[in-house]
Amino acid sequence: MDRMDAISLFVRVVDSGSFSAVARTLGVGQPAVSKQIAALEAHLGAQLLQRTSRSLTLTEAGRDFYESGVRLLGDLEAAESRVGRGRIAPSGLVRATVVPVFGRLYVVPRLHEFFVRYPDVAVDLVVADRLMNLVEEGIDLGVHNGELSDSSLIARKIAQTPVVTVATPAYLEAHGEPAIPAELEQHFCIIYAPQGAPRIWGFHGRFGPTTHQPKGAFRTNDAEQIRTAVLADLGIAHTPGWLFASEIASGAVRPVLTDYEPAKLSISAVRPGGRFLASKVRVFIDFLAEIFAQDPSLAL
Structure with missing residues (x-):
């Protein structure tokens, strides 16, 4: 033994x-x-x-x-x-969980750089639309959007993103642009419902916070389908800014209600508490922080 x-x-x-x-x-x-x-x-x-x-x-x-x-x-x-002093290179398998679209847009395209740097480290990305039980699932770290409710986890903030309300120019030309959150009642909202119930939209104007209960003909628990629905001119969505960063930059979608944007959303690398931080996990977290800092839509 x-x-x-x-x-x-x-x-x-x-x-x-x-x-x-x-x-x-x-x-x-x-x-x-x-x-x-x-x-x-x-x-x-x-x-x-x-x-x-x-x-x-x-x-x-x-x-x-x-x-x-x-x-x-x-x-x-x-x-x-x-x-x-660097001669003992990190090695082994890092298991990380990310929400599906975020991994596809921001992590997988940059993994080649990580593997060049750390050829003895392998990465297993587990996609999930919520933070999994890291210990039970044998996950080394999770990339988590928003506040962390589990106090047993250790979190390191590695990025942030605005929360935006967006639609295509074609939709806005056909239906008009809301000037205040209350005018969303007259619009088709694309609803994110991760556990069956629509997620409430939060705003913050000069008179403080306000919310909107979205209504519309289409709801989904998948962020990729939110993207597709917006780009298909189906309505207005309220999402983390990273989901439409390239489309906002190109003009394919347009932010609305910009005077009512809520506070930016934190993106954190979270890991189980009470265990040592393996070098393979540490270098992967450092790499994620590095590549996110290079992206204007995610930089702290």
């Missing part, structure tokens, strides 16, 4: 709360993971985990060993970076 590998495996099991989740991430069978943890417990002469058919809980010895294991792995990572 390689003790460092066993400790790393134990920390991952505790972080995920599941033998099977770790096994899926590593591409091995669950019995292999269970066998490694059992061998570690036998070596230490103490039970680390209490197993039931539904859950895993740490024993008192397990809690102490977990905290020590996290520190040990973090110290080892830091020592390798210091001593290697």
Whole structure:
């Protein structure tokens, strides 16, 4: 038994709360993971985990060993970076989650640069329209739009975007341009409904914040379809600015209600708390921050 590998495996099991989740991430069978943890417990002469058919809980010895294991792995990572002075290159698989259109527009086109820089790092992009349970799904980091409600996650702000209300010139020529949010009642709104219910549109004018409950014939939970619907002259949408940055620049769509734009939306790299930051994850977060800073629609 390689003790460092066993400790790393134990920390991952505790972080995920599941033998099977770790096994899926590593591409091995669950019995292999269970066998490694059992061998570690036998070596230490103490039970680390209490197993039931539904859950895993740490024993008192397990809690102490977990905290020590996290520190040990973090110290080892830091020592390798210091001593290697760049010779120990980051390696391994980074699993990251992004919303589908954002990944297609802003991440995938720049990955070639990342792989040239870090040829031993592979990237697995998992698309989801909401922030997944990073620990249960074995995700190293998520690229998240907006405020973070889960206090157990560590967030680093790496970009920001305005929230815009847009339509095509053809739609506005046919239906007129709203001058205030209340006039949206006379327009066809393209509705984003991520969990079945339409998301309310927020505005902020000189008299403070106001909201609008969008109404329209078309709703979807997919940002790509929002883009397509706007470009097909179906109506007005209220979205993060990055979704239409190139179309706004080219004039293919036009922002409206610009005097009522709400505060900019933060874009953060979020990761599970309580675990060491692997160099492969750190360099990927740094890379994302770097490429977003180069884009006027995302720069801080």
